Amino acid sequence: MLLQRTFLSLAVTAGVLSLASCNKDGEFKKTKSGIEYKIFKKDGSGYSYRSENAEADTAAYKARIGKIMTAHIEYRTSKDSVLQSSRKNMFGFPTFIQLQPVANKGTELEALSLLQPGDSGVFRFNVDSMFVRNTGQPAPPQVKKMGTTLTFFVKAVELMDEAKAKTVSEQMRPQIQAKIKQQATAQLAKDDQQLQDYIKKNNLTAQKDTSGVYYVVTQPGTGPKPKTGQLVSVKYKGSLLSGKVFDTSEKAPNNGKPVDFPIGVGGVIPGWDRVIPLLNKGSKATLLIPSGLAYGARGAGADIPADSPLRFDVELVDVKAAPPQPAGPSAADIQRQIEAMQQQQQAQGGR
Template identity: 40%
Template sequence: MKYQIHEDDEDTRKAKVGDVMSIHLKLKNSTDSVLRDTQKEGTPMKLILQVAPFKGSFEEGLAMLSKNDSATFYVNSDSLFSKSMQAPPPGIAKGSDIAFTVKVVDVQSEEEFTKAQAAQQEKQKGVDDKIITDYVAKNKLATKKTALGVYYVVNQAGSGANAAKGDVVKVKYTGKLLDGKVFDSSNNNPQSAAGVDFPLGAGMAIPGWEEGLTQFSKGGKGTIIIPSPLAYGDKGAGGVIPPNAVIMFDVEVVDVKKGAAAQAPGMAPGGR
């Protein structure tokens, strides 16, 4: 392992296999070109520390660090990509070293991480609820709120029973941020313009999407407003949905096929 320690906090415990590490990472090739920089992305990456797959691996370096430490590790590209069974991407020369510069933001056990995540989500739900209620009041929307905290308004009532877990719904939709910026729409693709088939309860989408659709029946039209913990959380998505963003969908439920989820091949927006 070739490495350089920049900061060493001796008062915090070193990471061990199974710990969840939050780190900022700057990745450079042998010509000093930056391949990735999470500082510029704005959010630390989280990973579970694994057993080092080979001598001189990135994981071996991470196991040397604790919270607040920073270091640069130089990992041989041949070793890295031969073990991962992947071809080196453009910009990585055969036999060269890849520089991993790491700043450790936090080190937590799995239990500590789970508790912290739950606490953060509860806090964020309160923040988002205030954002949503202000938006609803400003736009004079006649919304209702589900038990999970999803807001919705039915502009046109459908017929029959509401969609439920195990059903397949065909939905036309437009996904937007609260400022009106569209990030996805079934109208973007001719194949989905008539609606997207989606099995409810199969875990194929963000929780708020599934929760919201259960408030509609066949022919129903309306809007679903989803707090960030039930959407894309503190990671955001696709470079178009910021971290901790409340999102909304204008929807039209074209059809509801009761109990047909097992046969449905489709995928809805918000896929995990």
């Protein structure tokens, strides 16, 4: 749970949202690989159900391999809860998907191969079957407890070559960055209010780091403070502000032993990298971390919802020397690289 903020990515609008109502129209068909599907084609201002059977990996699809499809994508559980939405993650912009040969049938890639630009599709997968085909392993328990099926909504927007896709993505980038900054500022203010309310409710006397993390030293240590790159050993318990514990070093695989990691190099969530160096070896502390310095808008699986400020009770057990770094290239290696580059340049100049 402590490693750099991650979220299980199962692959990789008004369109996708309208598909929720499309889902009620027509009947699901089924591919030979077991995907249940409905496909709708653009029809004026709406969509009409495509009654003919769709086939994957056709000559028409093979002609599109290597091109980029822009699309809005949404995953929903069998209980119709939104698990992941590209429209939300991309602030309304479509996501980019490079079309690949359909090596594994019964996966999202096969579903995408059934769509033409402008089409919308609803695809229902058996979770275990999809994971086996994607990874060779059954779905993990945290996914299976969300239901036995997963529904994949896709609004295929446009097909383009790599050059155009690069141009379009470069045009989108500053707009997305501006929205990310705007959202992060608003979320930080919201998180800060939640943390202040939590501190007041629990009668804590907390200090605030410039990053926005609050911390309470409950037992001062007398040892050195860790420096960037040094290896630290930390015991911890992580919980939501509701009090629900989502992770602890007391459980497997640590079984009460501290976790070791280099501090200040991005190996853990940013809130830890900011505050652990403020503690002396032997210290115990409570860290109250805003969501942007924890797992952010993605959350972490079923245990940590999106945009969740977190509490960590930690003990800095030990501070050790920085682990050895891989040796860099020798002077002889560098000289050989320079000579090779010079030879390449001379060869190109003689053409």
